[in-house]
Amino acid sequence: VxxxxxxxxxxxxxxxxxxxxxxxxxxxxxxxxxxRRKAMNAEQVRHARALLEAGERPADIARTLQVGRSTLYRALDVQHPQKGRAA
The missing domain is CATH 1.20.5 (Single alpha-helices involved in coiled-coils or other helix-helix interfaces)
Incomplete structure (x- = not known):
């Protein structure tokens, strides 16, 4: 059965x-x-890149665009800064 x-x-x-x-x-x-849809469209990526070049912190940019920092870094194709490490 x-x-x-x-x-x-x-x-x-x-x-x-x-x-x-x-x-x-x-x-x-x-x-x-x-x-799944992308979290950031091309216009948002351009805006984020401009803000980053203007000296804005990535965390502030992510908060403004209402996306996570990892999403922002991935969209901008930049490396994450290492926490607690001297440059």
């Missing part, structure tokens, strides 16, 4: 996966962008 239930569950899981793959492929064909 358990073996039969397990087989049915496995079959159903395969059907769900197949439908999901087909749905994603159809969405791609329609030009739908799949996945």
């Amino acid at each position: 358990f073996h039969l239930m397990g087989s049915l569950a496995e079959f159903e899981r395969a059907l769900i996966a197949e439908r999901t793959r087909a749905g994603l492929a159809a969405a791609r064909m329609r030009g739908v962008r799949i996945g």
